[in-house]
Amino acid sequence: MLSIKNLHASVEGEEILKGINLEIKAGEVHAIMGPNGSGKSTLSQVLAGNETFEVTEGEVTLNGENLLDLETEERAREGIFLAFQYPVEIPGVSNLQFLRTAVNAMRTHRGEPEMNAAEFMKLAREVSKQVDLDPAFLKRGVNEGFSGGEKKRNEILQALLLQPKLAILDETDSGLDIDALQVVSKGVNALRAEDRAILMVTHYQRLLNHIVPDYVHVLAGGKIVKSGGRELALELEERGYGWLGVKDEEATPSAAS
Amino acid sequence: MKPAPTLSNAFLEPGGQSLPTPLLELRKQRGTALVDMPLPTRKTENWKYSSRHLKLTDGLAATLPATGKDGLSLSLPGYRVVFRNGVMIPEASDFPDLDGILIQRFGDLDDADAAALAERLDNTLDSRAVQMARLNSARFEDGLYIRLDKEAVLDQPLFVVHEVTGTASGSAYPRIYVDAARHSQITLVEEYLSSGEEPVMVDSVTEFMLADGANVTSVRLVMEGENVQHIGATGVRQAANSRFESHCVGFGGPLRRHDLMVRLEGEGGECKLNGVVVTQGKQHYDNHTSIEHVAAHCNSEETYRNIAADESHAVFNGRIHIHQDAQKSSANMNNKNLLLSTGAEIDTKPELEIYADDVKCAHGATIGQLDKISLFYLVSRGIGRREANTLLTMAFINELVEQIPVQAVKDAAQLRLNEFFDQTFEEA
Numbered sequence: 001m002l003s004i005k006n007l008h009a010s011v012e013g014e015e016i017l018k019g020i021n022l023e024i025k026a027g028e029v030h031a032i033m034g035p036n037g038s039g040k041s042t043l044s045q046v047l048a049g050n051e052t053f054e055v056t057e058g059e060v061t062l063n064g065e066n067l068l069d070l071e072t073e074e075r076a077r078e079g080i081f082l083a084f085q086y087p088v089e090i091p092g093v094s095n096l097q098f099l100r101t102a103v104n105a106m107r108t109h110r111g112e113p114e115m116n117a118a119e120f121m122k123l124a125r126e127v128s129k130q131v132d133l134d135p136a137f138l139k140r141g142v143n144e145g146f147s148g149g150e151k152k153r154n155e156i157l158q159a160l161l162l163q164p165k166l167a168i169l170d171e172t173d174s175g176l177d178i179d180a181l182q183v184v185s186k187g188v189n190a191l192r193a194e195d196r197a198i199l200m201v202t203h204y205q206r207l208l209n210h211i212v213p214d215y216v217h218v219l220a221g222g223k224i225v226k227s228g229g230r231e232l233a234l235e236l237e238e239r240g241y242g243w244l245g246v247k248d249e250e251a252t253p254s255a256a257s
Numbered sequence: 258m259k260p261a262p263t264l265s266n267a268f269l270e271p272g273g274q275s276l277p278t279p280l281l282e283l284r285k286q287r288g289t290a291l292v293d294m295p296l297p298t299r300k301t302e303n304w305k306y307s308s309r310h311l312k313l314t315d316g317l318a319a320t321l322p323a324t325g326k327d328g329l330s331l332s333l334p335g336y337r338v339v340f341r342n343g344v345m346i347p348e349a350s351d352f353p354d355l356d357g358i359l360i361q362r363f364g365d366l367d368d369a370d371a372a373a374l375a376e377r378l379d380n381t382l383d384s385r386a387v388q389m390a391r392l393n394s395a396r397f398e399d400g401l402y403i404r405l406d407k408e409a410v411l412d413q414p415l416f417v418v419h420e421v422t423g424t425a426s427g428s429a430y431p432r433i434y435v436d437a438a439r440h441s442q443i444t445l446v447e448e449y450l451s452s453g454e455e456p457v458m459v460d461s462v463t464e465f466m467l468a469d470g471a472n473v474t475s476v477r478l479v480m481e482g483e484n485v486q487h488i489g490a491t492g493v494r495q496a497a498n499s500r501f502e503s504h505c506v507g508f509g510g511p512l513r514r515h516d517l518m519v520r521l522e523g524e525g526g527e528c529k530l531n532g533v534v535v536t537q538g539k540q541h542y543d544n545h546t547s548i549e550h551v552a553a554h555c556n557s558e559e560t561y562r563n564i565a566a567d568e569s570h571a572v573f574n575g576r577i578h579i580h581q582d583a584q585k586s587s588a589n590m591n592n593k594n595l596l597l598s599t600g601a602e603i604d605t606k607p608e609l610e611i612y613a614d615d616v617k618c619a620h621g622a623t624i625g626q627l628d629k630i631s632l633f634y635l636v637s638r639g640i641g642r643r644e645a646n647t648l649l650t651m652a653f654i655n656e657l658v659e660q661i662p663v664q665a666v667k668d669a670a671q672l673r674l675n676e677f678f679d680q681t682f683e684e685a
Contacts, residue, residue: 048637049636049637050633051633071636071642072633072636072637073636073637073639073640073641073642073645075637076636076637076638076639076640077639081637081638082637084634087634088628088630088631088633088634090631090634090635090648090649090652091652092651092652092653092654092655092656093648093649093651093652093655097648098635098638098640098648101640101644101648102635102638102639102640105638105639105640105641105644106639109639141652142634158638162638162639
C-alpha cells in the first residue's frame with residue numbers, strides 16, 4: 001500500500017530524514033519507535049504533506065500513485081490520515097462543521113452525495129460514543145479548550161469518520177492517562193481492517209500493549225536502523241536504544257519531537 | 258496657505274420639494290451654512306486615510322431618477338420600508354399601523370409632526386465632526402421618522418431598505434430619525450443595496466434618541482456595489498438606563514465611511530457596538546466610532562473586526578471620551594484585524610480621553626494573518642484550500658456574526674460573507 005524509498009527531507013536547510021525505506025501492506029500495523037529528535041514526527045508530517053518540510057530526495061507511493069506530487073488535501077482524499085501529536089485548536093469553527101466539511105469533501109471526491117446536517121449529526125453522535133467523547137464536544141470550537149485526552153479522542157473520532165486507507169498516529173499515546181489510553185486504543189483497534197494500514201509513531205512501547213503491531217521499526221538519526229516484530233518493542237523497553245548504537249535520549253521524554 | 262476646498266455649486270442646489278414646510282425650511286437653512294464648509298482633505302485628521310477616495314464631482318450632485326422597478330432586497334420576515342434613490346416606495350413597503358408607534362416617511366408628515374422632527378434633526382450629531390452629514394441635512398429628499406411612545410414595543414424587526422439604482426450618475430441622501438420614548442423598544446435593520454454601473458454617492462444619516470430605559474437594537478448591512486461611494490453617519494444619544502446595541506456588517510467599495518457616535522448622557526446607560534468589515538480588490542472601508550461617557554455609571558462595549566484581502570485598505574478609529582463627571586464608567590474596546598495578503602493595509606487607532614479618575618477602561622488591537630498550522634490541519638482532513646481559508650476567516654468574525662439578534666439577518670449576513678470569502682480565495 002505505502003512504499004517509501006530513500007526518503008530525504010529537511011527543514012530550513014537541515015536534513016532530518018536521511019534515507020528512509022519502508023514498505024507497508026494493507027491490513028498491517030507498523031510501529032515506528034525511536035528517541036527524541038530521530039525524525040519520527042517529521043516522517044508523519046512529510047507523509048501528510050506539511051509544506052514546512054522539503055523533500056529533497058526519494059519516492060513515496062500510495063497504491064502505486066506518487067504521493068509527493070499531491071497536495072495535502074489530495075493526499076487526505078486518497079486515504080492518508082494523520083492523527084496529530086498536537087491537535088490544533090480552532091476557535092470559531094465548530095467541531096461539527098469541521099467534521100462535516102471534511103466528511104463531505106471525501107464523499108464528493110468519491111462521487112457520493114454530501115450528507116446533510118441531520119444525517120451527519122446522527123453519524124457523528126454514534127462515532128462520538130465509540131471514543132467516549134460527549135456529543136456536546138461536537139458543538140464546541142475545534143479542539144477548543146479540550147483536555148489532552150479529549151483532543152486525542154477527537155483525532156480518533158476523525159479517523160473513524162474519514163475511514164482512511166492509511167492512518168498515521170503521531171504520538172497518539174502521549175499525555176494520556178491509562179483510561180484514556182484504553183479508549184483511544186479501542187478506537188484504533190476498531191480501525192484495523194483488511195484494506196487499511198496503520199502506522200503508529202511512538203516514543204513508548206506502552207501503546208503497543210493495547211494496539212499490537214505486526215512490525216516494529218527503530219528510527220534514529222533520520223534512518224531506520226532496525227526492524228523486527230512485536231518482540232523488538234519489548235526489547236527496546238528493556239534495553240533502551242543504546243545497544244543499537246543509538247544515543248538514548250529517553251531521559252527527556254517531555255521533549256518529544 | 259491654499260484654502261480648503263468647498264462644495265461646488267452643483268451640490269448647493271437642494272433636491273426635490275415634496276416635503277412639509279418645516280423640513281424644507283430646515284433644509285434651506287442647513288444649505289446656507291454649506292457654502293463655506295471646508296471639505297475633508299488629507300490634512301483633516303479624521304479623514305487622513307480616506308479623503309483621497311472621496312469624489313465629489315458635479316455629476317454626483319444630480320438627483321437620482323425616480324424608479325418603481327422591483328427591488329433587490331432580501332425577502333426577510335419583518336416589517337419593511339423601502340427607499341429607492343432616496344425616496345420611499347410605498348408599494349414595496351409593508352409596515353403596520355400600531356398604537357403608540359409612528360412610522361412615517363418625511364413627505365407624509367403632518368405639520369405638527371414635521372415641526373417636531375425639524376426641531377430634532379441633527380441633534381444627535383456633532384456637526385463639526387461629520388461634514389458629510391451636513392450635506393445630507395441640506396439635501397435629503399425624503400426620510401423615515403419613527404417615533405415610539407412611552408413603553409411602545411415594535412413586535413418585529415423593521416427593515417429599512419435603501420437601494421440606489423446606478424442607471425444614471427447622482428447621489429442619494431437616506432435619512433432616518435428614531436425617537437424612542439421611555440421604556441420603548443425597537444429593532445431596526447438598515448440594509449444598503451445597489452444595482453447598475455454608473456457612479457453614485459450615498460450620503461446617509463441615521464439618528465437614535467433614547468429616553469430613559471429605552472432599548473434600541475440597530476443592525477446595519479452595507480452591501481452596495483463597486484459603483485457606489487457610501488458615507489454614512491449614525492448619531493445616538495442615550496438617557497438614563499437606556500440600552501443601545503449596534504451590529505454593523507460592511508462590505509468594501511471604492512469608499513465606505515461610517516461615523517458612529519454614541520453619547521451616554523444618563524446614569525446606567527449601556528451600549529454595545531459590534532462591527533465587521535471585509536474588503537478585497539482595491540476597496541476602502543473606514544470606520545470611525547466615538548463613545549462619550551458623559552454621565553456616571555455607564556457601560557460601553559465595543560468590538561470591531563476587519564478583514565482585508567488583496568490590495569484593500571481598512572481603517573478603524575475608536576474614540577472613547579470619559580468626561581470629568583462620568584465616574585464609575587466602564588469602557589471596553591477591542592479591534593482585531595486579519596490581513597489576507599501582503600498588499601492589504603489596515604490602520605487601527607484607539608483614542609482614549611479620560612478625565613474622570615474612577616473608571617475602568619480597556620482597549621486592545623491586534624493585526625494578524627491566517628494561521629498556517631490551522632490551515633494545514635484543515636486541509637489534512639481533505640478540506641479544499643478555498644473552503645479551509647473561508648472557514649478560518651469566518652471563524653475570525655463568527656463570534657460577532659453570532660450576536661446579530663435577528664436570525665434571518667444573521668443568516669443573510671453569513672451567506673453574503675461566505676460568498677465574499679469564496680470569491681476572495683478563488684485563486685488561492
